[in-house]
Amino acid sequence: MSPTLLAAAAPDGPSLADFGKDPLWISIIKALFIFVFLMLGVLFGVWTERKVISRMQHRYGPNRAGKFGLLQSVADGLKFGLKEDLTPNTVDRVLYTLAPIILVVPAFLAFSIVPFGPSVWLFGHQTPLQLTDLPVAVLFVLAMASIGVYGIVLAGWSSRSPYAILGGLRSSAQVVSYEIAMGLSFVGVFLFSGTLSTSEIVASQAHGGTVGLFGLDIPLPSWHVVLLLPSFLIYTITMLGETNRVPFDLPEGEGELVGGFMTEYSSSLKFALIMLAEYVNVFTVSALSITLFLGGWRAPWPISLWDGANVGWWPMLWFFIKMVLVFMFFIWVRASLPRIRYDQLMAFGWKVLIPLNLGWILLVATMRVLQVESNRVALVYTLAAIVLVGCIAVWFRFDTVLQRRREDREAQVEAEFAQLRDAPDAGGFPVPPLDLPHYHGAERKEVPSGSN
């Protein structure tokens, strides 16, 4: 049986041609489902995040409203709705009201191209489990993200407060720079799947190709996360930056900016909209990472051995599980990393992520062209080996240089300390020597105060 016949017998999922055929009421059902999914997701996502972070910090977290505090977010939401809507006197009223709406609408729109599963029968119609698909679906998400930043920037500007405007400024520069790195990390996926439509990208991760080496057929892994690991890692970092999450949550850095761009949105439904948009954005980038790199709604390996794993309604469960796991990663990062400084953030985005990404794209494109056009496997492997060896050599070189530099610095510090210890009056700091009796030497555990 030829491969084309095989593909026709068992398609890997819906493609672009399967969209735009639904009757209006099915589209409305799907849109409503996405809306309800995201709203419930935010309600319980906030609860999960607070609960998980609490357990990581040896606290209980919310446990008063409802069983396990499950209704805490519902209570918070009700409170947002019932509180007085304060509008500061000096704000620009039009933009102040408009900003949360500009923030929240694109966040919901971006989710319309996320594939939840393959085609299913829904009330007598066969329809893909995805609201819609575009030939440029992934770019659509980027476009919506860039509209959403307007909400943040305008919220900051219209508040007429220094904290808010600083938050808005930080956010505009940060999101624009991290969007470039994010867009570049998609390029590898586009090269391998040959399309920008999300449903077809998922379909392209159904079967990994095979590579013939020395007469052996070595199967390539099917999920892009394995083949395009650097792209995935860069995407993971940029998705934290794009959604203003820890460690890149400088636009709302409460340590220095009170609340950043949302300082003047005290506690009303407008603030609830901002929070909603923030979590929906997190869900969108999570869903996008699953779609592009983690096989979409496809079942992971041990389950995928079962024939019914990728058919019907089951894939929605796999998608949901993957999404929960990615969200858990967000929570884990938030619980463990401190916020970085703004200049470090910018330097990292422009001087590390973008150049690395460009180099990686160059490599992937070269490999892809050689593989597709000439199928000269030996050449591909030679090139890969050269690049690998080059990388290792560069790493060794850097490693030795860094080691030397570190030793130099240590020696310098040591010399400085010796000099200061000799002459505490001539500008030296009166730092107690480390071998004082109550320290019992630097080797031993420090004795707590009062016991010496």
Add this chain to the structure above:
Amino acid sequence: MGETITFWVLAVVSVSAALGLVFSRKAVYCALMLGVVMFSLAVLYAVQDAPFLAAVQIIVYTGAVMMLFLFVLMLVGVDSSDSLVETIRGQRFWALVAGLAFAALVGLAIGNTIVGPAAGLAGATQAAGGNVPALAQLIFSRYVFAFEVASALLITAALGAMVLAHRERVRPKPTQKELARARFFSGYAPSLPGPGTYARNNAIDMPALLPDGSVSRLSVNRVIARHDVDDDHFPEDAKLADAIRQAVEEEGK
């Protein structure tokens, strides 16, 4: 039908936004109106079966270019006014010439499409297999030179801006350590030490030492000092013992 409705709705929106751009007094509103015009254009592209152009219009123009406009507006402040002196000689004349030339170019382009028979979008993109591949094929084969020239122009502009804004660093950037040292040398102690911070003991009953080695009288705990005097229990260091005695004496006065 849907296309016609979209066109008329967007025509009203974008023309009024353009008028708002010209007549608005606040610079941020002007920038926002320009954003609305760009967004309307993107929707028109999408309706005209050009999804890639629509997405790129939003990402590049609405998302990046307008965002930078807003950024600069916020950074320099809305109140700063522009200088109206023309620095380029004959600017108006050449602007007029360029405007007329552009109008002629647009007129010719539109006339060209009206006069000749329409090939149809489907016919143009079908051979390549869709809108995005067709665009890619044209950009990277027939128009690759124009594409590269445009990118070279942009890079030149960016480099020029960087050269203009660049400042050669005369001395190395001070590190945190050097800044801290300079602060100490300035004679101003950054903050009062807590008890025991500079002392040789980390216990609260020992007076603290200031950065210059003298005893911080603020750090002497009066209650403990009184007990020390009553029990005749002093630290071995004479300097610290004096500080404790002094504190109790001062309190007694």
